[in-house]
Amino acid sequence: MTVxxxxxxxxxxxxxxATALRPLPLSRRDQLVSEITxxxxxxxxxxxxxxxxxxxxxxxxxxxxxxxxxxxxxxxxKSRTRRLGGGxxxxxxxxxxxxxxxxxxxxxxxxxxxxxxSHDKIDSLVTVPNVVGMSTAQATTELQQNGLTSQVVxxxxxxxxxxxxxxxxxxxxxKVELGSELRLTESVRPxxxxxxxxxxxxxxxxxPATKPPxxxxxEGLRLTRAEIAAHVKSSDGDFAYQSIPVNLTHDGxxxxxxxPIDNHFVLPAPHSTPPxxxxxxxxxxxxxxxDASFHATPDGGGSTVTLNGRRYYQTQISVSNVTAPYDxxxxxIYS
Amino acid sequence: MCGMVPAGAEKLMTQxxxxxxxxxxxxxxxxxxxxxxxxxxxxxDADGLVTSEGTVYPLLNRLRxxxxxxxxxxESTQGPPRRYYRLTRSGRLALxxxxxxxxxxxxxVDKLIDVxxxx
Numbered sequence: 001m002t003v004x005x006x007x008x009x010x011x012x013x014x015x016x017x018a019t020a021l022r023p024l025p026l027s028r029r030d031q032l033v034s035e036i037t038x039x040x041x042x043x044x045x046x047x048x049x050x051x052x053x054x055x056x057x058x059x060x061x062x063x064x065x066x067x068x069x070x071x072x073x074x075x076x077x078k079s080r081t082r083r084l085g086g087g088x089x090x091x092x093x094x095x096x097x098x099x100x101x102x103x104x105x106x107x108x109x110x111x112x113x114x115x116x117x118s119h120d121k122i123d124s125l126v127t128v129p130n131v132v133g134m135s136t137a138q139a140t141t142e143l144q145q146n147g148l149t150s151q152v153v154x155x156x157x158x159x160x161x162x163x164x165x166x167x168x169x170x171x172x173x174x175k176v177e178l179g180s181e182l183r184l185t186e187s188v189r190p191x192x193x194x195x196x197x198x199x200x201x202x203x204x205x206x207x208p209a210t211k212p213p214x215x216x217x218x219e220g221l222r223l224t225r226a227e228i229a230a231h232v233k234s235s236d237g238d239f240a241y242q243s244i245p246v247n248l249t250h251d252g253x254x255x256x257x258x259x260p261i262d263n264h265f266v267l268p269a270p271h272s273t274p275p276x277x278x279x280x281x282x283x284x285x286x287x288x289x290x291d292a293s294f295h296a297t298p299d300g301g302g303s304t305v306t307l308n309g310r311r312y313y314q315t316q317i318s319v320s321n322v323t324a325p326y327d328x329x330x331x332x333i334y335s
Numbered sequence: 336m337c338g339m340v341p342a343g344a345e346k347l348m349t350q351x352x353x354x355x356x357x358x359x360x361x362x363x364x365x366x367x368x369x370x371x372x373x374x375x376x377x378x379x380d381a382d383g384l385v386t387s388e389g390t391v392y393p394l395l396n397r398l399r400x401x402x403x404x405x406x407x408x409x410e411s412t413q414g415p416p417r418r419y420y421r422l423t424r425s426g427r428l429a430l431x432x433x434x435x436x437x438x439x440x441x442x443x444v445d446k447l448i449d450v451x452x453x454x
Contacts, residue, residue, distance in 0.1 A: 028396065035371055035392045038418055042372035045414040061379060063387025072393035136407075144402045144423065151418065152407035179400040 006055040010040055013059050020069035027180055032072055036062065128182065130172035131165050136186050139165045147178045152186050251320045352384060357394055358437070359384060361403060361422060361430040370409075370417035371395075395420060403429055 017036060021029040040058065048054040062068070126147050131139035136152055143150050169183040170176060305314045356378070363369060363377050374395075375388040385391060398404040403426035411417045422430070 031396055032392055035395070035418065036389055038415075039371045039375065039388070039392070041415060042370065042417065061387075062389040065389070067387050068389040068393065071390040072396070075393050075397045140405055140423070144405075144425075149399045149402075149405060150407075153416075181399075181406075 006044075006049075006052050009052070009055055009059060010044075013040075013062075013065060017065035017068060020065045021072065024069075024072055025177070027177060028072065031181065032068070036068070124178045125175040126178050126180075128168070128170055128172055128174040128176055131168055131182075131184065132172075134165050135163055136165060136184070139168075139184055143182060148176070148180055148182055150182045150184050152184045355437075356384060356391075357398060358430060358433045360391065360394060360398065361426050361433075364404065364420055364422045364426070365430060368407075368419045368421040370419050374420060398426070402426075 014033065014037060018029070018033055021032060024032070039062065043049055043058040044055065048058055128148070129142055129146055131142050134142065140150055163186065165184050165186055167185045176182075304311050306312075359378060359381070360374070363374060369377070371392070375385070375391045378391055379385045379388050395404060399406065399420075402423055404420050405423050406418050406420055408416045409419050
């Protein structure tokens with residue numbers, strides 16, 4: 001099948017890219033892999049993506065992954081360049097996205113510094129300011145003045161006027177690398193957000209517009225006490241993320257089965273981890289309007305389990321002080 | 336004309352291209368916000384500016400770190416949400432400053448080269 005062949009081409013390309021980018025700091029590397037993945041997805045969504053020849057041309061025009069990595073490395077200040085994937089990073093990171101008041105600075109800092117080997121220089125860290133409640137323009141300026149960048153997502157939120165920042169990630173007080181990107185959620189009027197899933201009567205999974213790209217297919221997040229509303233996009237390399245709307249309303253401990261993880265997706269396996277037990281750094285973020293706290297165990301990461309013949313990444317999470325529903329879940333797997 | 340370009344000129348062109356391209360990116364964002372695929376296509380369709388579209392992304396990251404460009408997500412009617420790039424105020428100022436100097440430089444070189452050609 002042509003589809004399988006083109007999927008393989010893309011997967012191979014992204015894998016080469018992720019490998020070539022290893023010397024970069026994790027945040028830069030993730031950023032580039034995401035952007036290139038988006039580029040490929042955008043190209044494949046058009047007429048060019050329909051044939052194998054078209055996909056080959058798409059990748060040819062992107063250029064050799066090694067050239068992209070070389071361009072990225074030449075931009076990187078020497079002291080910030082570090083070797084990643086060496087096996088030191090076996091840490092479960094939990095990032096809870098909250099409005100002002102609750103901080104996960106310690107965890108975030110641990111994650112950031114966890115990627116380097118012992119002789120790395122310490123990155124210049126900045127403290128994340130509060131931008132919740134500001135207009136997007138104000139927030140962007142505020143972040144720029146602190147040496148930070150931002151990406152803005154839009155969501156209709158009844159309790160916050162349109163145009164104002166409803167939430168930020170990481171939260172105020174977190175220590176992050178200079179130049180890091182914050183994710184801001186801007187409130188918009190409901191009608192300005194176009195549903196990406198369309199109105200077909202078929203299941204979301206079969207809608208081409210929301211079909212996950214190859215390599216990493218996730219059909220949903222299973223939480224024993226939560227309902228899954230839908231699923232959305234993902235990307236891969238030896239890096240993957242998935243954002244899923246959920247409706248989690250009660251305190252409790254949940255078994256989180258994240259996936260299914262497509263068999264093509266190679267879970268990163270640090271060399272210090274025994275074979276067959278692919279523990280990875282796995283970060284989880286909840287995006288929700290409350291001051292609840294969140295903890296995932298074990299801290300060293302979960303493990304993969306097979307459920308109904310499919311692979312899932314399994315971990316336990318406990319959530320307390322839930323005062324409003326968690327409505328959005330994002331998980332990442334990093335090597 | 337002959338197709339041969341002396342090695343020195345080739346090297347100079349490579350360096351000039353490399354230097355100018357970030358301003359071309361800024362220029363493409365002057366009048367409209369663009370998403371990645373659209374932006375890199377526009378650059379590579381401009382003759383000889385970019386041979387590898389992928390290398391534009393490290394550049395975009397640098398421009399963002401320098402505060403000249405920022406990004407936002409926008410839902411798309413076709414496919415997944417898109418990450419759009421837009422000029423910041425400093426980006427706009429940097430572009431304007433470059434444009435002024437570039438026009439002067441270009442005119443001077445053009446003038447000399449044209450005169451040279453007439454000799």
